[in-house]
Amino acid sequence: MDQHRTFGTSGYALDALQLFQGVAPQSVASLIANCPVLRVAARQAIPEDKHKGAHLYIVLQGALDVTHTDAHDARMDGVSTKVLPGECVGELSVLDDEANSDHVTARVDSEVLVIDADTLWKLIDESNGIARNLLRLLSFRIRAANAQLRRRQKVGEFYRQLSMVDGLTGLHNRAWLTDNLPTLIENAHHVNSPLSVIMIDLDHFKQFNDVHGHVSGDHALQVASKVVGAALRPTDFAARFGGEELIVILPATQQKSALMVAQRLCERLRSAVVFSEMRKPLPHITASFGVAMLEPGQNAEALISAADAALYRAKEDGRDRVAL
Helix, strand or coil: CCCCCEECCCCEEHHHCHHHCCCCHHHCHHHHCCCCEEEECCCCECCHHHCCCCEEEEEEECCEEEECCCCCCCCCCCCEEEECCCCEECHHHHHHCCCCCCEEEECCCEEEEEEEHHHHHHHHHHCHHHHHHHHHHHHHHHHHHHHHHHHHHHHHHHHHHHCCECCCCCCECHHHHHHHHHHHHHHHHHCCCCEEEEEEEECCHHHHHHHHCHHHHHHHHHHHHHHHHHCCCCCCEEEEEECCEEEEEEECCCHHHHHHHHHHHHHHHHCCCCCCCCCCCCCCCCEEEEEEECCCCCCHHHHHHHHHHHHHHHHHCCCCCEEC
16 A cells, blocks of 8 residues: 555545554555445444444545533533544544444545554554654544533523523522522621612502503513612622512621612602603502511521511501511
8 A cells, every 4th residue: 555545435545634644654554454444324323333342433535423422521412523534533432442432423425434443553553653643633632622612611601691580670580599699698697797688579560560551561670670770789689589579689788778778779669760651640660678687597588588578567568668
């Protein structure tokens, strides 16, 4: 075999294959002379039953899709790689001495040179150039996989953050509250810092919906949410607790300051304009507010219950007011 010997119908010569670049052909010719060339139709998987054990697959023509499966690292599960002519797949399975667990499928009609593990190790023993090429290929593959992981993690984080936002109000949602309030409370206990919460309930909201319709009700809730969000510090948090109920979390805030924040929100909400049609009576919406400060040893559920009890007292006292 000379350096320009081609494989199958591909026209790919020995020196065009990445694994053999810069390698003297006489050092490998006899070892790969009997390696089969496999023809794989488009969208078909490489038949593993014909090639049991670990194998290296070199694309001579066409292209392969390699979908990685990794029981030890869920981040890699489902990551796909495109393998083009001259490139190979299966290096790690040979090094691990395990059958390739990745799912290898032809993107188009393809030809693949199949090198079994024993032959590849003999090639490595015969040629330092092949060993260097293999290390270079592995290094590239690892960098590419890491880049894919970083992209997937960024996309995953984007969707995770998106799932923590209430679609109507733009505030954090109940899932965010469930995940984050216990952590905020734990941190407050740990550093002995105050933390207060404000429960907010729009007054007579069912009646508002009955009179003005649910579309206007949604708009009123959006207006209320903007009023609340605009009045808070960057270190504060606001979430939709459910329905027409909102909750505000005030880290590093004593009860007296929390009362002042709640009173400010109450006044601003009272003057908020829901309808641009000014012939309709004002105020359009009001709310009741319940304030509670974190007690020693108190958990998230108990703190919310305390704020909810204060909210109930505000409603009992006539609504459109703040209560402890």
